Amino acid sequence: MKESLLYEKLPEDRVRCSTCPHRCVIAPGARGLCRVRENQRGILFALNYGKTIALAVDPVEKKPLYHFLPHTKTYSFATQGCNLRCAWCQNWEIAQSPSFQAPVEGRLISPEEHVKNALALHCPSISFTYSEPTIFLEYALDTMVRAKEAGLKTIWVTNGYMTPETLELLLPYLDAANVDYKGADDQVYQKYCGGTSAPVRETLRRMVAAGVHVEVTTLVIPGVNDSPESLDSIARFIAKELGPTVPWHVSRFFPAWKMLNTPITPKETLDLAEEIGKAAGLLRIHLGNL
Numbered sequence: 001m002k003e004s005l006l007y008e009k010l011p012e013d014r015v016r017c018s019t020c021p022h023r024c025v026i027a028p029g030a031r032g033l034c035r036v037r038e039n040q041r042g043i044l045f046a047l048n049y050g051k052t053i054a055l056a057v058d059p060v061e062k063k064p065l066y067h068f069l070p071h072t073k074t075y076s077f078a079t080q081g082c083n084l085r086c087a088w089c090q091n092w093e094i095a096q097s098p099s100f101q102a103p104v105e106g107r108l109i110s111p112e113e114h115v116k117n118a119l120a121l122h123c124p125s126i127s128f129t130y131s132e133p134t135i136f137l138e139y140a141l142d143t144m145v146r147a148k149e150a151g152l153k154t155i156w157v158t159n160g161y162m163t164p165e166t167l168e169l170l171l172p173y174l175d176a177a178n179v180d181y182k183g184a185d186d187q188v189y190q191k192y193c194g195g196t197s198a199p200v201r202e203t204l205r206r207m208v209a210a211g212v213h214v215e216v217t218t219l220v221i222p223g224v225n226d227s228p229e230s231l232d233s234i235a236r237f238i239a240k241e242l243g244p245t246v247p248w249h250v251s252r253f254f255p256a257w258k259m260l261n262t263p264i265t266p267k268e269t270l271d272l273a274e275e276i277g278k279a280a281g282l283l284r285i286h287l288g289n290l
Ligand code: SF4
Pocket: 017, 018, 019, 020, 021, 022, 023, 024, 031, 032, 033, 034, 035, 036, 037, 083, 134, 135
């Protein structure tokens, strides 16, 4: 574990974490909502530092990134934990664990080892992915600094739910990101994920303004964010505020975690999203999970 980079000390040994917009106030001995940051006697620790729960070499298109280092492999890893609780989480075994009391699991692998592995496996990039890199910020950042020194590119696959403070630390070392954007409807974020949408839009704007290669993914879920109005507002946001060349991945939902009774997204809905995206001016629309 490692001391968290972004928090402030409060009276009576409480702390306020500023890594993500939850800004959890955490009592001594307790953890934040992500369940991997713990207040130990007034010091906030990232319990997941150095603990890799998932590791693989993937095609970069699987992130998905279709316009960044195409046809290359990317060295990918994650720790346990996430700051959102999306009911349809496709990686819930690792992202929605541990519990508030359970130890954080994972194989001990240092940032240096990750970079060494990526080089040995001839991967031109390292991806922080599978769960949510925001909640393993310290581990990701240490790896990114070493990756850049070694000439590797860095990729975040993220829900975008992070603070400006986190972005400030991250952006100097970030080359590309796929950001999951579920739509402007805060009821969707609140009801299904336990978050809000504005911080995600702000992350997207700031990444694009900083020159990061950004691609956006929307998992289209029947009855949640599949209305023409919802799809239109997502497409318009991307086209107007991020730019018409920013790729939009419209992804098909398959039942997972708490949404096992929701049907698979009909192909017609994805086709409709494509039409809506084109009408909004988007030039790169990719239908996924088909
Ligand atoms: S990173 Fe974790 S502890 Fe920090 S504000 Fe977010 S959910 Fe809370």
